[in-house]
Amino acid sequence: MSTATPLHQRRRPPTAAELGAIPWMALLAPAERERAASDLRVADAGPGEFICRVGRPVTYWFGVVDGLLKMSTDNAQGRTMTFTGIPPGGWFGEGTALKRESYRYNIQTLRSSRVAGLHVDAFHWLLDHSIGFNRFVMNQLNERLGQFIAAREIDRLGEPNQRVARSLAALFNPVLYPGVGQVLRITQQELAYLVGLSRQRVNEALSALAAQGAIRVEYGGLRVLDLQALRTGDFR
DNA sequence: TCATTAAATTGTT
């Protein structure tokens, strides 16, 4: 099995449109933005490809331009444990990049995706030079802390409908995933992988959420009608 | 642009 990742073997410079879709770019001063842009790389990844693997040395801080990723680890028994999905606009790996350690989880595409990477050296240069960038990273870490607290709650919810609802709410987080908007492109099969339920059960749960007006199910994705209801509502 | 076909996704059992 190859351990090379798309960003190692198929990277290319970002297009103007891709640069425009990167949320932290707008927070940089012109000189900083120029430096960051020259150190950014983009790659297309096929379905199921690994973006990074546990134990590999950190080379990039990653962002999702398009598609859908999942963050997971394999436990001692060989079972895969999925922590979260990462939709468009999401940037991740700053914890390991900060410490220049090795990746502590696997990042894998759930379908064909376009992934951006900022080299760790550039990441550290921005930390050393840009207030705007520091503010973004701090805000990012803070917001993700909230996500992990929520994730623990989700794990303790026995009711599948509730698990689906809260997991969806996490994916619609506008701070962490500004690229998502009102419509999330995710199939019921992909959502099933993320939440750890069967596709049938996810289908049933989505129907329940739609019946209460929290979402609308569309082909190949779904639209949020009431994010607050997804976060706090009762769908049993 | 339209019609046909293949592939993907959904809803149900």
Add this chain to the structure above:
DNA sequence: AACAATTTAATGA
């Protein structure tokens, strides 16, 4: 896990 129904994407005239 299997099935049919539906939607989208791809193809070529």
